[in-house]
Amino acid sequence: MNELFKIYQVDAKEALRIQESKNEMHQHDFEELIIGVKGRLEHFIDFKAQTYSAPFVSFVAQGKNHRVKPILQDNDIDFWVIRFKSEFIPETTFQLYAHFHENATLTFSNQPVFPDWSSCAK
Numbered sequence: 001m002n003e004l005f006k007i008y009q010v011d012a013k014e015a016l017r018i019q020e021s022k023n024e025m026h027q028h029d030f031e032e033l034i035i036g037v038k039g040r041l042e043h044f045i046d047f048k049a050q051t052y053s054a055p056f057v058s059f060v061a062q063g064k065n066h067r068v069k070p071i072l073q074d075n076d077i078d079f080w081v082i083r084f085k086s087e088f089i090p091e092t093t094f095q096l097y098a099h100f101h102e103n104a105t106l107t108f109s110n111q112p113v114f115p116d117w118s119s120c121a122k
Helices: 012-020 090-099
Strands: 005-010 031-038 040-045 048-053 056-060 066-071 078-084 105-107
Touching: 005 012, 012 066, 031 040, 040 056, 048 056, 056 066
Parallel strands: none
Antiparallel strands: 005 078, 031 056, 031 078, 040 048, 040 066, 056 105
């Protein structure tokens, strides 16, 4: 990634494209947060595969081998992916590593925990 910071949305079209792609284990030269508002995520990280239902937040550290597969739920999905170089927030990177050391993904109750961002994307 050439940018210092990048954010994008994974909608149904993008999720289906990822599902149909080769989608092998890989690693990044950046940090990545995946915020699941709707849908499910099959995440293979640290030699374990687990599936999470939204709402969740998943952190993938730079250099960590992983594979993600977004899964539509009721024909819908809404993920936000935030990618950033460690230089973007250098003081925070250690705290992220410490917090997610044992758990790459945090799940939440089914109560609405994320705002409805659909109106912001327009």
